Amino acid sequence: MGAAQASIIGSEERKANRKAAVAGRSVIFKIKRCDGPGKPWRWESFKVPTEPGSNVISSLNWIASNPVTVDGKETTPVVWDSNCLEEVCGACTMVINGRVRQSCSCLVDEYAPREGDEIVLEPMSKFPVIRDLWVDRSRMFDALQRVKAWVPIDGTYNLGAGPQESHDHQQMRYALSECMTCGCCLDACPQFAEEADPKNWDKNFIGPQAISQARLFNEHGTGKRLKDERMDTLMGPDGIQNCGNAQNCVKVCPKGIPLTESIAAIGRSATVHSVKKFFTSK
Ligand code: SF4
Ligand code: SF4
Ligand code: FES
Structure with a gap:
């Protein structure tokens, strides 16, 4: 067989x-x-x-x-x-x-x-x-760098307590934080190119995992300081507009991460970001 x-x-x-x-x-x-x-x-x-x-x-x-x-x-x-x-x-x-x-x-x-x-x-x-069965998953980590999937805190001194958030909001972000960068969603996504050239990973669809992680950090009290930069990346070439909405990603995620919800949420943020840019750009 x-x-x-x-x-x-x-x-x-x-x-x-x-x-x-x-x-x-x-x-x-x-x-x-x-x-x-x-x-x-x-x-x-x-x-x-x-x-x-x-x-x-x-x-x-x-x-x-x-x-x-x-x-x-x-x-x-x-x-x-x-x-x-x-x-x-x-x-x-x-x-x-x-x-x-x-x-x-x-x-x-x-x-x-x-x-x-x-x-x-x-x-x-x-x-x-x-x-054999061992693959190089670097392109996923590369995509996380592209969307700045981190909370921007720097310095050697005590920054004090982080921003407060409601229990419901925390639960929503917790579900997204369970991503283990396994690659199942990307392997199943028809828009995610096969074995892309390692020198040109940023020339390929960024994929559902990075979109969902961008949402996780956009929703963080301190992480949202980089939201505009994340949205610029996600609205640029090979960003969110490449998603064909086939929904294969959400079906194979072993952690049950609501990937299509994240894609829709980032889509809404993209609309707001475009309007904001329209009124603020010279
Ligand atoms: S919904 Fe978008 S990201 Fe998910 S599998 Fe389909 S094309 Fe890929
Ligand atoms: S399948 Fe789920 S856990 Fe694996 S990389 Fe994608 S979002 Fe993360
Ligand atoms: S060895 Fe870590 S997920 Fe299987």
Whole structure:
């Protein structure tokens, strides 16, 4: 089965699979591999024993210790990235059976409950591949710099307490602050260009994650001091107007961040910003 035919299953089916999982079975991991930037792609399959609670990362660890394909060919260990192992850092994001998600929280039982079932792993498609399943997510951090996604406080002395905000406002911003820069929303966004040239990342659609983070900092009592600069960037080339409103981003965000709400909110701010500029510019 190629990755294109891999079926994307819903949460109910995954729950049913977890209940039906057969103990002591082996699962086939079919992995899209590449030895480095510009090198050719190849597919390799590995037969991996599973235990209750096995996840994709533990299976990759097993392959790293036993790098032999189903055809008995010795190969190099598969390379991937990970850090927190609890869906907080976003580093382990990859495409699993056609859907972008974190591999640390992906249970084998949910995707492959029977002996010989297959799980297909591919690297994210919108980021340059470093090796195998490991990609370079720098373009996302570059986008955060473009929108100045920070609170501008500088100095070595005590600045005192920050501005007060209401509980409701705090809750709204908290939801946005949960972004872990994983890249799922960008991988799923049809407007976000594939593997853009690292020297020209600022020549590409900035993407829903940076738009939402700009909203987070525009809504902060001190962070809003940079709001005009953020809006200039977001209203410039490859900014918010490139969003085609396909809403794929919000469907795949593992943190449930209201990305389309953020896009709409920034759209409204853009209108206000244009009017303000019209009346204040000479
Ligand atoms: S709504 Fe905009 S940002 Fe989200 S997936 Fe669609 S085009 Fe991309
Ligand atoms: S908005 Fe969601 S999907 Fe996008 S990078 Fe942040 S956590 Fe990941
Ligand atoms: S290792 Fe951090 S999210 Fe998976």
